Amino acid sequence: MPIMVRLSFPPSQGIDVVQKARRLTIIGLERALLLGVVLTSLLSSAYGQSRYATSDNLSGYVHWIELYDAANNRIAADMENPPPYSPATTCGRCHDFNTISHGWHFNSVDDTLHGRPGQPWIWSDPRTGTHLPLSYRDWDGTLDPDQLGISRWQMAAKFGGFLPGGGPGSTESLQQEVAPFNGSETIDRTHITGALPVDCMLCHHRPGSGYSPFVWTEQIEDQNFAFAPTAALGVGTVSGSTKRLKDDFDPAAEGAAKQLPQVQYEGERFRKDGKVFFDLIRTPENSSCYYCHSNISSNSVTGERWLHDDDVHLRAGFRCADCHRNGLEHHTVRGFEGEQLPAEASVASLSCQGCHVGDHSGQPLEMTGRMGAPRPQHKGLPPVHFEKMTCTACHSGPAVSPIAGRELNSIAHRLGTHVKRTGNELPGIVAPVIMPAAEFSGSSDEPPVTHQARYTPHRLMWPSYWGTIKDGTVTAMNPDQAYELVRKDLKVRREFTEELGEVKLSLSERTQLLGEDRARAKPEDWTAEEQKKIADAEEVARTSQVAERMGLALAAIEEAMPGTQSIYISGGQGFVRDQEGIKTIDAEELKNAADPYAWPLAHNVRPARQSLGATGCTECHSDQSLFFNAEIAPVGLLPNQQTTSIKSHVLQQADMERLGRWNQMFQGRSMFKVFGLLALAVAGLISLVMFSNHIGSLASRHR
């Protein structure tokens, strides 16, 4: 901060001319100094980095640095009970940590930055079959965690393993009070865990350096927020888990420190002068991005991963950060058309269109063709397609298939934790679903109207949750509150669908079906006919069990919330209590409560020859084209839930009658071109001959 000096001049009587002149000089000096101070302050705020020294060498700075704890005390390897290192104080000595920690990856709780709808935080509670799309940003179809009574701390604990810190877990966010939901207590253990620190190394570590994002996630799951950067960096080992401590644990109490996680630094990582080597890079590598941004098709986890290709840009040697770049303020470019950054930096050339078909009129960094981007020819493709579709509609994501496939992604499915996966893990996310782009909602970067409704490939999920209906409006319940109310009747301990539908016939029931001798036989020894009898009986029992338990669970909610009707929503349908257990309510009656939430996808970009329409017009302009007729199957969570698949044209709200007529135009199109060109040639020839005659006639007349 520049030092402001106030120059004063003593008042005096009878000042002579020399004194007057001196005083004027000093006043001028004072004003100049004040102006300098103001200018310096303005420049400092405009160029935040100017406060910090930089190396500016393209080779990058070698980070042998000292570690500091959260209280800004230097850490030595041989300290007794050493604290974990704090990125805020360690990195913040040379970098503008405050500016950085409000960038796109950290500002999800910021009420002013919404942007194009994106992937929500999906709150999954497998015990109650809950998968709620949440976002603090104003994205239609998502729910605000604050309004659901989910505390900022809960969000940090749930999703912090796939966040580079901050966000809902930042100190300022945690100070935000979240109103209790329907009288239920909000869960907040901030007094034990502290804030979720921003860990610069999660993105800026060099792959292979020993930094482990997996360890980061494990530490966050253990609620060891403050210890996660140290453990993930590998500079020390952390033992203990904050998660085991009770909610009323007082870290300041006598002897409490011993119950908190302990750090043991690796002595050999410290140089004699106490400095530690941070093997970091300025531009994050793809693997760092992938940790939180992996999207894989479900069959990738069942052995077919080797069949899938990378994004063409990555194959060409790009890094994610080449397009999704940012300045010091870390407002990472998302890359969609019409994007505006708060910093007002030009990002026009960092979208598909801006880079491949942009202009040459702006500054060099705004020009098209950056990094060798080729200009697409699209020969013979009517330009109206660019009016109706985004680049990604044809070029991005999985190729359209008869049934939109299931996808898994890092955050929703916690890819990175070591478990055996089947590919059908919940929440059920399907892709690609090509439909008009989700509208910008309350965004500060409102795009032109023409950008809003173009066909864009999406990922899509159906929410599932417990809620109440009052005056015809469905309100989602706080997931923890729902669990408390329904757990006794559901009798589910871990996995909703599996356990709710789990039935086992008693010996007497099996005896009744198979006879006394066969009832005691092992299931694998049963004949096919016997197995069918058992399966049929189990099916009946399952249906009855689901209806009974769900009915009781719904009744429990209604008892706790008088004056409301309880409902469970799943797979685009609602289930309410009736005399026989439960009955289904279709989506139309639920207004938007059961509607899927969709967000645009842009990767992987496929090669041009694998783009949609590469084989010709009829790939889309035919009655059975997958563009309009791909099936999208809602993922229902109730055992045996019969969901209704919908065709993509329903979501597109396309006029299929008109499309059908339009498609007829493409029947025999090749022949039409041939005969049409022939007809045109004949007409042209006749005209030419006639016109020659005409001119000849005129000439002869004048002669």
Place this chain on the structure above:
Amino acid sequence: MPYELLNQPERPEKMSYSTLFLLLPTERQLDDLIHGSRWAADGGVSRSLPLAELLVSPVLFSDVLKFSLVAVLVLLILGAFFTLATNRRHVETRRRSWASLLVFVGFFGVVAILGATSFGSILQSEVMSGYALLAHVTAAGAFTFLLVAVSAMFLPRYSQLEEAFRFEHRWWLARWSAWLLMLSSLIVAGTMFLSMLPVLDTNGLRQVLEVHRYAGLATVISAVLTAAAIVCTRFGWR
């Protein structure tokens, strides 16, 4: 000006081939017209190219269209007064067969459909879409094949010309509007087929689209003039 049109040529100052056609604006001119004020208001920062708008914004063309339609209307009215005032003797011309009349009427009907679906849409909503576009494309096919028939049946042949010039019965408007109709029709159909072939890139297709609609306008105007000339001739006013 922060933006230029999609697929701007590598050398921005190079004359695009649309400038060969007298009334067509250059890409830069179009860009200025379409985006000048609106995008300048954004401060010209952080926006990617509005690809969709470039292709369909008929700001200039719709103005030309309105002016042309008014001008033709005025000309027809003035022409009617002039024709009636300078009424000439009626000359019997050779009657056509019903089949050739059907072709001729069909051709004019198709031109009317094409004009209504295209210019009607542009005047109404500035874009062609929906059933109007569908009808336009359907009629375009018929237009191409009728063009052959019209060229073979109705263009003045040498013998007729000789006769016509000898007796000076052929009105200049009838002759030259027919030739203009044929020329513009060939261009309008030619640009349509050219755009259906995998020959031109997006930029080329846009240029061809410009040519197509101006040629279409010329076709409609010349068809109106031809029809007027025919009416005048038939009723013996010329």
